[in-house]
Amino acid sequence: MTHDIVARGATLQEAFTEAVLSVFALAADPAGVAAREVREVRAHGPSLPALLAHWIGECAYLQEIEDFACHTIDLAVFETEPRAGGEPMRLHAFLHGETRVSQGQRLAGSSREISIRPVADGYEIHLVMES
Numbered sequence: 001m002t003h004d005i006v007a008r009g010a011t012l013q014e015a016f017t018e019a020v021l022s023v024f025a026l027a028a029d030p031a032g033v034a035a036r037e038v039r040e041v042r043a044h045g046p047s048l049p050a051l052l053a054h055w056i057g058e059c060a061y062l063q064e065i066e067d068f069a070c071h072t073i074d075l076a077v078f079e080t081e082p083r084a085g086g087e088p089m090r091l092h093a094f095l096h097g098e099t100r101v102s103q104g105q106r107l108a109g110s111s112r113e114i115s116i117r118p119v120a121d122g123y124e125i126h127l128v129m130e131s
Helices: 012-025 049-068
Strands: 002-009 037-045 069-080 089-099 112-117 123-129
Touching: 002 012, 002 069, 012 049, 012 069, 012 089, 012 123, 037 049, 049 069, 049 089, 049 123
Parallel strands: none
Antiparallel strands: 002 123, 037 089, 069 089, 112 123
């Protein structure tokens, strides 16, 4: 099964956050999730699509292992300028939500396609997720 997700934001950070919240929403409606707990997630990548794919993978792992549902996300670090050494792009996020009793729904398995583009009022991300 595939899921098409389109996320937009006035900034690249907002678009990334909306994209990941949309992926989490495939498993649990964020409106029904309380922000009782916080989880930290970090990701690195050599390009923007790779950074987003790695972040989605880390969030999927958290949801799979802890059955964590996300309500909101705060980005503490969002570095997208190339740097020497290691992975040139990185992010560090705090996910606010709660651990829930699984109802058999999981995050979509993997991102098959990711496109990130500037638009007139910010950025647009298109994800094709495969479960």
